[in-house]
Every structure is written in C-alpha cells, then in structure tokens.
Amino acid sequence: MTTAARLPAWRSDDALWADAHRHSPALPRPMLNLGAVALRQGDAATAEEWWTKAEQTGRLTDAEMRELKRMRCHAAILYGDPAVPLEHCSS
C-alpha cells in the first residue's frame, strides 16, 4: 500500500518536486525545481514566487545560486519586459 502511495511522485516533474516540497518544506531545491516546472508551463510569475521562497530559506548552495541565476535569465529572455536590462544574464 505504501509503495502504491509512493509511486505517483514519479508521474511527472511537477508531482516529484511537489512531493519533495511536502516532505521537506524548508529545503530550497524542490522550490527551485517547482519554479522551473512553472516556467516550462509558461507561468513566469509563479516561477518567480518559488525562486524567491527558495532564496528566503538562506540555504542555497553556490551551485544552486548559479542555477537560479540561469533560470531567471531564461525567464527574463522568454517573458521579461524588453525595456528592462537582463541583469540575471550577466556573467
């Protein structure tokens, strides 16, 4: 029964990271990935909400910070205001 209940976490990226966030609500990595899922679904606002929450945990590693910057750059290119400079895309 427990296995059957556990399996749906592997249905999709959305389900996997939602499950991880439910079990580890203070961990930033599920938040980062939930933001990435939202961005892939075209919801840049929700993505930014998740990423801001991840930042607020204060537990992002250097690698995760770089990943966050990369994802924000993608979000800005895809959905940002063309008049606003792409601050996250600078090296």
Added chain:
Amino acid sequence: MTAALYAPSLSWGYVYEDTVNLQMPLTWREWRAGITSPAVMPSRWLSVTMQTAIGVATDHDPFWQRLASLVLHLLNGTLLWVLASRLRLGIVGSAMAAGLFLLHPIQSEAVAAVANRTELLIALSALTAIWCAERSVWWLAWGLALLAVMVKPAGIVVLGLVPVWAWWRGLPSWTPIYWAAACCPIVLIGLDGVSGGMGMRLLWSSPAEAVLTATAWSVLLAQWVWPVGLSFDPDWANITTPPVVAVALGAWAIMSVLTRRCQWVALIVVWATVGIAPRLPWQLGEGLHEHHLYLMTVALSLGTGRLFSQEHDR
C-alpha cells in the same frame, strides 16, 4: 504482484534526470560522442548503451524504458529468491525475502525513475556474481562484478561485496587472493580520483561528515522498517552533531554485540557498510538518496526473510 503494482507507472513520462546529462543519447551518433566524452567514459558505458539501444529501438517511448527497469527489478527479485533458497530459508523465508525486496516502497525510486536504472544494473551484476561464486565459477563471478564498474562509478562496491559474501558464506574456494581482490575498490576509487576528483574528496572529507552520512544512512535504513516520509529530496538539516554522535556510538555498540551473536546481522552490517562506502565523501543533500539503498536492501531482505524461516542453518 510487483508487475501489477508498477503497471500504472509504465504509462508515465520521463522525470527529472531521465533525459539529461547524457543519460539518454537520442541517436547512435550521440551515443558515440557520449561514450568518448570524459563525463561518461568508461564508467557509464553499459547503462548509457542500454538506454540508447532501447530508446532508438522504441522511438524514445518512455513506456519501454520504464518496462526495462521493471523487468530488471523482477529479475533481481528472482535472483534474490534463488539465493534465499540456496541459504535454506525455506519457502516462507525465501518468499518473504524476495517479496520484501520487490515490493518495499524504498525501492520505488530506483524502479520508477529511468535514470536510476543504474542501481538495478549494479544489483543485477552483484546478484549474478554471487550466484556464480556460490557455484564456484569464480572467473565468471569476477567478470560479472566488473560489469558493475561500467554502469556507474559507485558500481565499484560490487568488487568488495563478492568477497564479503564469500567470507560470510565460508565458500570452499575462499583464499587470501580474494582479500586482495577486495582491495580493488580502494585502488579503483583512488584511480578514479585522478580523473574525477572523487579521491581528493575522500582525502579531504572530514570524519564528521562521514559520521553524519553514516547516520543519515541509518535514518534511511530505519525507513526500511517504517517507510513513512520517504522523499526524493530529504531534508538533512535537522540531523545535528549531538544526535549524530549519540546515534553513531549507540549503533556501533549494539552492532558490535549483535554481530558476535548473529551472523546474519554481521552480513547486513558489513554489506551495508561496504555498499555505502562510495557515498561517504559527498554532501548529504546531493549525495544520498533512496535509490542508493537498492543494493543494500539485498542483505536486509535476506536477513528479514531469515526471521520467517523454519530452518536455522545458513
């Protein structure tokens, strides 16, 4: 039962790491480029080749990749049942061992995520190698154990687990040469460190981190008995130094007593310790997940099956 349990997952798509990091080249051309890249060669050749062969033949339909993982899991369960029978666990004990191994929720991460098939292949290598060792076909046992090294770097542990099994079983062919062979993982980890940096991490990782990881491993093992709160990304932040030291000392004391009284506990402890060794140098958040326990559950399943066995000879 296992097939029925996992059947719904066969229709799901690729998740997370299934399609990234050269896990799944889309064509044989990409495969050729992949296996010659420093990131892949040679420790992932077998797993990458299998992913590519299935993907190209089935137009990358995730159904077939997931089915392949399920078949491997069933094969591993069958081999474990054969080993349990050879250990004279009886019908009930063997069925319990194989059933636990096949159906336990801690296995779902290894079976339901295509990228984690590497764990299934490593276990298949270990179980077939042990089966050959049981039949004293040592050249084949070592050959099969070596295949695990071509699945992923952590497969090195199989070269240590075969001697562990031979020692525990007191196999007639057991000689000091196998102790020498058991040192292979250490040498290979050192060689791997030259190219991949793993050896350097081994040298620099602090004893505290090793204890922390061992404790986290104990937490995951506890979930073998009480599988609640399983998660792909466990939060290890609540594991602080005082409980780590207390748990490590307590566990060590208990195990040192139990291993003198029960050889089955000795097998579980030694098997798990060798199996987790390559994971010690990494940071917890990135380095230790449920699917890394897949191989370790072999001894746990056999030990649990022993509890239900009518016979008491090993």
